[in-house]
Amino acid sequence: MDEVKKYLLELGASKVGYADVEGLASEFVDLPNGISIVLKLPKKAMQFVDDEEYEAYWKCFHAQIDKLTEIALKGEEYIKNEGYDAFALTMTRNECDMKKLLSILPYKTIATKSGLGWIGRSALFITPEYGSAVALGAILTDMPLEFGTPITDSECEDCTNCQDACPVNAINPQKWNDRLKREDIIDIEACSEYIIDQYKAGLGCTKCMSECRLTQEYLREI
Template identity: 40%
Template structure:
């Protein structure tokens, strides 16, 4: 049994919905940790189903819960690999903090590793997207030097002509331009417009200004198929 197989099973047993491995040698922020492990947990269908007038209190509570669970899973993954004799660094929310830089993005975003692992692509909403779950998920990642079997990268969008997320965005943050791995996020998506609208709508819906919205998650046709499945 390979370390790739063992680790994936370990993460799935501890709550991950999907796991992938990526070659990050050319852009790792940690010297010699050239492989990225990425995993995600999905939002419960019922919470997303009720997000037509997003954001909702239940969505925000679940977002916080998922972040906590993902951080815990990241630390378990790091510990597992270190106990096996490898070096590892979990990119937890707690460690990375809230300083996302100029464009509200980490140095090596989880979703970059996820596309390189072949788990999905970046939607026009700038959210990581899969055919099975749409954007109704949250990601985390771990960097390591373990010899893992890497996936086949997805290097361009699979959104096609769909504009559902753009049409659902009252803040005008989504240009409708398709992502590819060469594009920087600010070339097809305006995080400042997203933030401005999110502060307004969260104040209206939740009674407290926050940078949460979720309308684009709900609008994605792949998300809709996920929440309608029995």
């Protein structure tokens, strides 16, 4: 295992992968390589969803985001100390448009190009180990990296759990591949409108995450 990946895993990352992102990060910095950082959500977070304890869920989720930020910033410092340029793509640097539910450079793009997982019917990132119960971060760099093999097609097979669970029927039957646009698999306007209303009410909507078959398998692991 290379030293950067080893370091990030020691800091607490669940999975780390490398991707060619040349041309995708120009809005930030001219750095061609991406390091995808996956952090699994604690099983108790999904239990909070099942119990509709959304305040506790969001507290847990944002604690994981804070941890991701710390890992990414320490990774940036580590790479710079090795003599290369690096830019931790934290949430504040990669501002999300809540109406579009989209970051400037989607973490999911770097993660799929790294070969760490794929996009589910719900448009959430899916890993074989944790389903969609994950949070994502990234680092951009010019350090030479051995890229993973990009995943370009959904591995959700015939599962429709997330689609069946969506309270506003925003998820389309079409399975993801990297040739499709996001609107081909999800009605993002219907999704974002419902989510924003839920947030305003102090609630949440993570049914597509908790009902994912692979998320359920992760939760059943002893």
